[in-house]
Amino acid sequence: MLPFARITIIGLGLIGSSLARAIRAEMPTVRVTGHDADPAVRDTARRIDLCDDITDTAGASVTDADLVILCVPVRAMGAAAAELADDLPADAIISDVGSCKADVLAQLVAALPGRTIIPAHPVAGTENSGPEAGFATLFKGRWCIVTPPADADPVAVERVAELWRRVGADVEMMDPAHHDLVLAVTSHLPHLIAYTIVGTASDLENVTQSEVIKYSAGGFRDFTRIAASDPTMWRDVFLANKDAVLEMLQRFSEDLSALQRAIRWNDGDALFNLFTHTRAIRRSIIEQGQDDAKPDFGRAH
Numbered sequence: 206m207l208p209f210a211r212i213t214i215i216g217l218g219l220i221g222s223s224l225a226r227a228i229r230a231e232m233p234t235v236r237v238t239g240h241d242a243d244p245a246v247r248d249t250a251r252r253i254d255l256c257d258d259i260t261d262t263a264g265a266s267v268t269d270a271d272l273v274i275l276c277v278p279v280r281a282m283g284a285a286a287a288e289l290a291d292d293l294p295a296d297a298i299i300s301d302v303g304s305c306k307a308d309v310l311a312q313l314v315a316a317l318p319g320r321t322i323i324p325a326h327p328v329a330g331t332e333n334s335g336p337e338a339g340f341a342t343l344f345k346g347r348w349c350i351v352t353p354p355a356d357a358d359p360v361a362v363e364r365v366a367e368l369w370r371r372v373g374a375d376v377e378m379m380d381p382a383h384h385d386l387v388l389a390v391t392s393h394l395p396h397l398i399a400y401t402i403v404g405t406a407s408d409l410e411n412v413t414q415s416e417v418i419k420y421s422a423g424g425f426r427d428f429t430r431i432a433a434s435d436p437t438m439w440r441d442v443f444l445a446n447k448d449a450v451l452e453m454l455q456r457f458s459e460d461l462s463a464l465q466r467a468i469r470w471n472d473g474d475a476l477f478n479l480f481t482h483t484r485a486i487r488r489s490i491i492e493q494g495q496d497d498a499k500p501d502f503g504r505a506h
């Protein structure tokens with residue numbers, strides 16, 4: 206049985222539009238309604254026939270929904286939820302796709318007290334944004350981490366999990382705070398490092414911009430892809446997951462200082478031992494057949 210019959214998607218960018226496409230591809234009888242705060246995004250969504258219906262107000266999009274999924278930047282979640290609160294049916298489940306979970310849960314609980322809130326995070330994406338960047342297969346073979354509050358209704362949790370399985374994701378359950386720590390080191394810190402290194406390279410006085418572009422082979426080129434990610438989305442992630450990111454950044458800075466010291470003092474053994482260890486980690490990921498599908502969130506499209 207289908208987990209939901211009428212799904213509303215709020216925010217029709219990369220993730221919202223991918224979800225709309227995936228639901229229509231995998232569950233064609235489900236009615237998909239969309240809303241976005243940006244009129245230009247609504248126009249595009251109508252032109253590309255993204256949903257069965259696109260509404261001009263958030264309230265009109267949820268009146269008969271049995272699931273509402275918020276796909277807006279993480280610091281906009283509370284405002285987006287508040288806007289539809291008065292029109293949300295009593296038995297509707299509300300979920301989201303935000304990249305960090307504890308702060309978003311707090312926003313949703315404050316905006317929708319007493320409602321059934323089952324947050325989730327599809328660990329799948331690209332550096333692109335907007336309704337035309339989405340694609341139906343984005344979630345296939347990717348993790349979706351569901352982070353229900355401690356007292357969540359297990360039936361509601363299972364329905365949300367089943368939705369994500371239907372669009373191809375492998376579902377895991379996690380505590381929101383633990384999710385935020387794990388993702389701080391596996392996703393948020395790598396983005397921060399990419400933004401930093403691309404900024405550093407572009408600021409150098411004695412290396413020209415054209416040299417940076419011309420010789421951006423290998424590693425640096427990968428960093429430029431990540432550093433092209435959406436500024437609004439990532440500003441919000443770092444501010445909403447501040448504590449976990451700062452904790453991981455502290456550890457990273459200490460490890461970077463240790464490497465700096467090893468280079469300064471010609472400690473080849475320290476460098477060799479670390480690089481041997483990290484190579485073994487990559488190889489064990491590949492042996493488990495997960496190099497493309499799970500831990501590396503950055504599959505290029």
Ligand SMILES: NC(=O)C1=CN([C@@H]2O[C@H](COP(=O)(O)OP(=O)(O)OC[C@H]3O[C@@H](n4cnc5c(N)ncnc54)[C@H](O)[C@@H]3O)[C@@H](O)[C@H]2O)C=CC1
Nearest residue numbers: 216218219220242243276277278279303304330331334335
């Ligand atoms: N981009 C990625 O790779 C991934 C993003 N996420 C999460 O998904 C969410 C959406 O990200 P993207 O789709 O990439 O962003 P996006 O920038 O492509 O789309 C966001 C959309 O939300 C709309 N919006 C903003 N505030 C709104 C409001 N109050 N009401 C209605 N619409 C509003 C914007 O107009 C925009 O069209 C974020 O919370 C992000 O953390 C999760 C996994 C991967």
Ligand SMILES: O=C(O)C(=O)Cc1ccc(O)cc1
Nearest residue numbers: 304328329330331332502503
């Ligand atoms: O494009 C990439 O490399 C990503 O890392 C995509 C991504 C961005 C944010 C998420 O919360 C999950 C996945």
